[in-house]
Amino acid sequence: MPPLADKIRPNSLDDVVGQEHLIGRNKPLRRIIESGEIPNMVFYGPSGVGKTTIASIIAARTNKQLRRLNATTASTADIKDIVAELNTFSGMNGILLYLDEIQYFNKKQQQTLLEFIENGSITLIASTTENPYFYVYNAILSRSTVFEFKTVSPEDVERAVIRGFEKIGEERNIQYVPEDGAARHIATACGGDVRKALNAVELSALTAENMEDDDSETDHGKVKKRVTLESARALTQKSALRYDKDGDSHYDILSGYQKSMRGSDPDAALYYLARLLDSGDLPSACRRLMVCACEDVGLAYPQLLPIVKACVDMANAVGLPEAKIPLADAVVMVCNAPKSNSAYMAYAAAEQDIRSGKVGDIPRNLQNKHYDGAEREVKGQFYLYPHDYPDHWVEQQYLPDILKGSVYYSFGDNKNEQAFKVYWDTVKGRSKRK
Numbered sequence: 001m002p003p004l005a006d007k008i009r010p011n012s013l014d015d016v017v018g019q020e021h022l023i024g025r026n027k028p029l030r031r032i033i034e035s036g037e038i039p040n041m042v043f044y045g046p047s048g049v050g051k052t053t054i055a056s057i058i059a060a061r062t063n064k065q066l067r068r069l070n071a072t073t074a075s076t077a078d079i080k081d082i083v084a085e086l087n088t089f090s091g092m093n094g095i096l097l098y099l100d101e102i103q104y105f106n107k108k109q110q111q112t113l114l115e116f117i118e119n120g121s122i123t124l125i126a127s128t129t130e131n132p133y134f135y136v137y138n139a140i141l142s143r144s145t146v147f148e149f150k151t152v153s154p155e156d157v158e159r160a161v162i163r164g165f166e167k168i169g170e171e172r173n174i175q176y177v178p179e180d181g182a183a184r185h186i187a188t189a190c191g192g193d194v195r196k197a198l199n200a201v202e203l204s205a206l207t208a209e210n211m212e213d214d215d216s217e218t219d220h221g222k223v224k225k226r227v228t229l230e231s232a233r234a235l236t237q238k239s240a241l242r243y244d245k246d247g248d249s250h251y252d253i254l255s256g257y258q259k260s261m262r263g264s265d266p267d268a269a270l271y272y273l274a275r276l277l278d279s280g281d282l283p284s285a286c287r288r289l290m291v292c293a294c295e296d297v298g299l300a301y302p303q304l305l306p307i308v309k310a311c312v313d314m315a316n317a318v319g320l321p322e323a324k325i326p327l328a329d330a331v332v333m334v335c336n337a338p339k340s341n342s343a344y345m346a347y348a349a350a351e352q353d354i355r356s357g358k359v360g361d362i363p364r365n366l367q368n369k370h371y372d373g374a375e376r377e378v379k380g381q382f383y384l385y386p387h388d389y390p391d392h393w394v395e396q397q398y399l400p401d402i403l404k405g406s407v408y409y410s411f412g413d414n415k416n417e418q419a420f421k422v423y424w425d426t427v428k429g430r431s432k433r434k
Contacts, residue, residue: 005198008160008167009053011060016050017160017194018152023054029147033058038096040117042136043127045149048193051127055098064096064123071104079112086121095122102126103135110137117143151192158187160194164201165227176208178227185229189236203235250284258288262296266335273331277324285327286312293334300340300414304333338414346409353403360400391427 010016013023013030022029032039038058043051059066067082082095102110116122117140124144128135132146161183165176186204190197208225257272276285293308311330315323365383384394399406411421 003195003199004164004168004202005048005195008163008198009056011057013054013057016053016057017156018192019050019054019149021150022147029054032145033061036061038062038123038125040124040140040144041126042102042132042141042144042146043125043149044132044146045129046151046193047129048190048195048197049149049152050194051149052098052100055125055127058125059096059098062096062123064094066096066098068098068100070100071109072101074099074105076109076112079109082122083112083116086116094120097122097124099124099126101128102140103128103130103132107137110140114139114143152194153192154184154188157190157192157194157197158183161187161197161201164198165205168202168205169222172205173222174205174208175222175224176205176227177211177224178204178232179229182227182229182232185232186236189233200232200236204232207231207235250281254284254288257285258292258296261289261292261331261334262339264335264339266332269331269335270328273324273327277320277327280320282315282320282323286315289327289330289334293330295344296339296341297334297337298340298343298412299417299420300338300412301416304337307333338416340412340414340417342410342412342417349408353406358402360402362400363397365396366398391430393427395428 013033016023019029021027023033024030033054038061043055045051065085067085069078069082082097085095097113099105113122113124117124124140126132126136126140126144132141136144162178165178165183168174169176182204186197186200190200204227205225208227208231211224211226253272253275257269257276260268260272273285276282290308290312293305297304308330311326314326318326384396386392386394388394397404411417
């Protein structure tokens with residue numbers, strides 16, 4: 001028996017929930033579909049947001065033969081079978097190929113389609129949950145238009161949820177009555193994934209309770225069953241999480257986590273930390289926390305670095321779920337700490353010089369040599385030992401000649417680094433006055 005999502009799949013654009021930015025009145029994808037001239041397209045977005053549904057609607061509007069492949073299971077032989085149809089009666093008007101999860105096709109498999117996409121005998125509609133600019137072969141992309149699908153709002157998902165209960169009720173001659181808030185909870189808890197929400201509807205229908213005797217039948221003789229809010233909550237635990245350690249959502253969450261700490265927003269940072277830990281990704285949560293402490297707090301509050309490391313060690317020692325406690329402490333401390341990226345930026349500047357080829361000989365006074373060759377006229381290393389001088393500092397050349405005078409590090413404007421600046425301005429100034 002097909003799943004509920006397939007049973008109530010819309011047949012017209014007006015019945016599709018969400019994606020108003022693409023298929024609303026006078027929006028680009030809708031205008032293309034209504035024109036009847038269908039180009040090669042790549043649909044990019046999370047699962048369960050209408051990519052397959054809209055592709056099916058497009059296919060129904062053309063006189064081309066529709067073929068579907070899922071790249072997770074299809075092979076090059078499957079592509080060749082479709083190409084072979086082009087010379088038959090069924091493929092005389094061309095073929096519309098809907099290729100789901102195209103990111104699982106390797107470069108060679110994608111190249112197999114190129115000739116036929118280019119001459120128009122195959123019109124490709126590919127879908128992917130991953131960024132197509134990373135996963136789809138450039139030659140395919142250059143011949144296609146990319147449309148980005150968004151997660152569906154809870155308001156729109158709720159429409160599909162209600163329609164789902166009605167559809168199941170018609171099939172079983174039962175009227176399902178969701179308690180106040182039950183349909184809304186399913187719509188909200190499924191993270192904008194309509195398919196996931198409809199799966200929850202099917203499960204909720206199975207666990208629905210018979211209503212009281214005096215209210216158990218409708219006027220049409222249907223049995224009435226109540227879908228409780230408690231049941232909806234139990235069936236949608238963790239459903240809202242979109243998390244794939246190899247996918248875009250993984251890096252989006254990590255990016256939001258670190259940028260929230262950098263931006264000194266403890267509420268957002270704790271939210272992203274909770275998403276990481278709720279998905280069991282303790283290593284990523286710890287790694288980004290330590291990176292942020294070094295990169296974004298840095299010299300403004302260097303005492304924080306060993307504190308964060310201690311919290312991370314404690315989190316790994318106790319494991320989940322208790323690891324959330326020391327990590328939450330550390331995240332809030334990083335958010336509230338003064339910020340400086342002066343050391344990070346200084347390193348980046350030095351690294352840039354190295355990568356651009358500015359690599360000279362180490363100055364003679366710094367080399368690890370205790371003798372001079374016969375070719376050297378002036379013998380001696382001439383290293384000045386700073387501790388032999390007042391304030392433990394003496395001026396001498398440290399950078400190679402090609403970089404002499406280069407400045408990478410600039411003192412940050414925080415209290416800590418400004419105190420360092422005053423100290424060294426005084427020491428170096430005193431030395432120059434002598």
